[in-house]
Amino acid sequence: MYAIVDIETTGGKYNEEGITEIAIYxxxxxxxxxxFISLVNPEREIQPFVVNLTGINSRMLRDAPKFYEVAKRIVEITEDCIIVAHNASFDYRILQLEFKRLGFEYKRKSLCTVELSKKLIPEMESYKLGKLVRALGIPMSDRHRASGDALATVKLFQLLLDKDSEKNIIQQAVKTEIKKKVATRLLDILENLPSATGVYYMHNAKGEIIYIGKSKNIKKxxxxxxxxxxxxxxxxxxxxAAVTFERTGSELVALLKESEEIKRKRPIYNRAQRKNIFQFAMGSYVDENGYIGLRIEKADGRKKHITTFTNMSQAKHVMFKLTEDFKLCQKINELHSSKSQCFQYTIKECDGACINQEDVTSYNKRVQEAIDRYSYANKNMLIIDKGRHxxxxxxxxxxxxxxxxxxxxxxxxQITKREVLEKIITPMQNNRDVQHIIQSHLRRKNRFKIIHLQ
Incomplete structure (x- = not known):
């Protein structure tokens, strides 16, 4: 659990500042x-440059609660949380300073989104909150007010969690929580899981990931x-000892993320998973008359296949459907064995390529259209699917x-501006497994929106 914090202060000498506004999510x-969002009466003068920056003045704070009046709420909402802030050393120091004035020692673990951003989104022009979120296409309102800045930090932190492919942030949080729960029962773990699509991570008592899975219903x-x-x-x-999860909304994203995470983290109980999730593939050849034929063949990592299949049954189903949809020849596609015309020709569903009667150019054009549907080779595109909300x-x-x-x-x-798109995309490895996952999902008609890129 995290407490995303932003604090506005009076300014002034180091360790003499007071809080004027606080927001905690x-x-x-x-x-x-x-x-929790509140103005706070700092009981001290506000520096003029701070008034100009935030718009908060002494008149606005005259009837605001003093810090001791909101201290209990701050303790409660940040209980068992890691404090997250943009430049966390400042916000956390100010909180500790205010509690110290009350004679209370305030201790929490903290994370800084400036440091995380520099690590996970390198080479940005600026890491100041306003410029950073603008460059990432994150909407922001009420700049230099606690609520607006804290809410932008929430969205930034969500993006950083997505980009943390090593899962260092989550594993550290899990480790912290497990120490406070000596015995975590399985029913307690289940109670906090959603019935949503995504990827889940099982952790041992050290916080280490021991198993990764994906599901359309994580809890089930x-x-x-x-x-x-x-x-x-x-x-x-x-x-x-704990199960964390990431909603994806999209089953395709969940499959891609699961595949990447297992290869990256190599959890002990995922090692039995097959290296290749496909056995058969669609290949092409040119016959003696110049017609392009499609055929089912054994998947071979040394070859470039049009698309891949999990088993022979799936391969045949797709091949028969493709042949029918594009009015191709079953004989040329090696689905019908015959020395003369194919069966489809006798029922007028084949134009005679099997007996060299159809124009080669016309036939091959339809074959290429079929290949384009089932392959994304050399294409530049975005596959758009459901989100997390x-x-x-x-x-x-x-x-x-x-x-x-x-x-x-x-x-x-965020997706029409190329420079923003590249920043919000979490880089992943391209390999035969993910190619198979994407190709098999693209075969499902009307499932996704495709945006072709220049």
């Missing part, structure tokens, strides 16, 4: 679950692990036929 890594899937009777389930039940969408970036990664956006200019 309690954030579980997915959504804000509580918030984790419950199956917890009630399973096989050896792997029993070992997981014995060792699991109703006003958000996910975007999967393909450049020159290579999978580059994915991101989430809520404003159209």
């Amino acid at each position: 309690r954030f579980d890594g997915h959504e804000v679950v509580d918030q 899937r984790v419950n199956q692990h917890f009630t399973g009777k096989n050896n792997k389930s029993k070992k997981i039940q014995k060792q699991v 109703h006003d958000e969408r996910s975007a999967i970036l393909i450049e020159n036929g290579q999978y580059k990664g994915f991101g989430f956006y809520s404003l159209n200019y």
Whole structure:
């Protein structure tokens, strides 16, 4: 659990400042679950430059609560939380200073979004909050007011969590929480999981990830692990101390993220997972008459395939459907064995390529259209799908036929401006597994919105 904090102060000499406004958003890594926003009477003079910057003056604070009146609420909303702020050393120091004046020692772990941004989004022109969120396409209002700055920091922190491919932020948070819960029962873990699409991470008592999975219903899937009777389930039940998760909204994003995370983290109970999730592929050839034929063949990492399949049944289903949709020849596509015309020709669903009657150029043009539907080779495009909540969408970036990664956006200019798009996309590895995942999902008609890029 995190407490996203922003504080406005009076300015002045070091360790003599007072708080004029505070905003705290309690954030579980997915959504804000509580918030506290208040002006504060600092009982001291506000520096003129601060008044000009924030618009907060002494007259506005005359009837505002003093710090001791809001201190209890601050303690409660930040309990068991990691303090997160943009330039956290300042905000955390000011909080400690105010509590010290009351004779209370205030201690929390803290994270700085300036430092995290420099690490996870390098080479930005500026890491000042306003310029940084503007460059990332994050909407911001009430600049230099606690609520506006804190809310922008929430959105920035969500983006940083997405980009933290090593999961260092989450693992540290889990480790902190586990220490405070000596015995975490499986039912307690389940209670905090959503019935949503995403990726889940099982941690041991050290915070280490021992298993990664994906599901359209995270709670239901984790419950199956917890009630399973096989050896792997029993070992997981014995060792699991916490389960964290990331909503994706999109099943495709969940599959891509799961594949990447397993390869990157190599959890102990994922090692039995097959290296290749596909066995068959669609290839092409040119026959003696110049017609392009499509065929099912064994998947081979040394070859470039049009698309791949999990099993022969899936391969045949797709091949028959493709042949029918584009009015191709079953014989040329090696789906019908015959020395003369194919069966489809006898029922007038083939124009006679099997007996060299159809124009080669016309036939091959339809074959190329079929290949274009089932392959994204050399294409530049965005695959748009569901987001984590109703006003958000996910975007999967393909450049020159290579999978580059994915991101989430809520404003159209975040994906229409190339420089912003590249910053919100979390880079991912392109490999045969993700190519298979993307190709198999693209075969499902009307499932996604495709934006072709220049």
